[in-house]
Amino acid sequence: MPPNAQSVAQVSRDLGVSDVTLYNWRNQYRDRGNAVPADPSNPENWSGKNKLAVVIETAALNEEELSAYCREKGLYVEQVRRCRSAAETDADVERPLTAAERREGGKQ
Template sequence: MKHYSAQRKESALQKMMPPSNISITQLSIEMGIGESTLYNWRKQAVNKGHLVPGDGKNAEQWSSANKFSVVLETASLNQAELAEYCRNKGLYAEQIVAWRSACMDANANVKEQEKTFIIEAKKDKKQINQLEKELLRKDRALAETAALLVLRKKANAIWGEIEDE
């Protein structure tokens, strides 16, 4: 098992972070460090609370958890600090504002969504009941047809085939 210096580990983590945001596969080739090692380092950094997407995606393709982390990190910053943060992370202030509003609106229409859900659930329940009734009717018709076929076979076996004259 190789041991890497703290400087090399920090360098790799910096390359994984925005604005570079190099994918782990590419970074592994570039630095000659195994992918599993890089994944472990990224996991440790995320567990410590650092924002490290490291998947080569631009900021709009980040997961909602990473976007939420940025919103939390920037919540208490003023405009100058926010601008500095954005430069360091390779983000735009407009992106953070949009993400913040999305977070705030996430639970805004809960009552309306519940009402819509209840209405749709009632419609679905009504349709299910209708389909169950139709299925029951068809099952009964099929059972009746099967019974008639069995009786016809028995009658033919007892009296023979009816011949047309």
């Protein structure tokens, strides 16, 4: 990822780690909820899970910290703001649970 974007092949050569291992590490990191781009050239195509991770990671940051975070992750501040807005909009339209869903939820 920017600012030090390198290909997997380059990182593999530099570290002496196979590209398969690097992809596995990336997937494990993503599965833990950390923001890892599926397509670093277009964060708009990230999964909802990765976008949510960005929203959570940036929730308490001030403008200066947010700018630094974005530089580190290769994002634009506006992309983070759109992720936040989408999360808020989706939360606003959430429907109430049905009686069956409430009963099912109580069984867990």
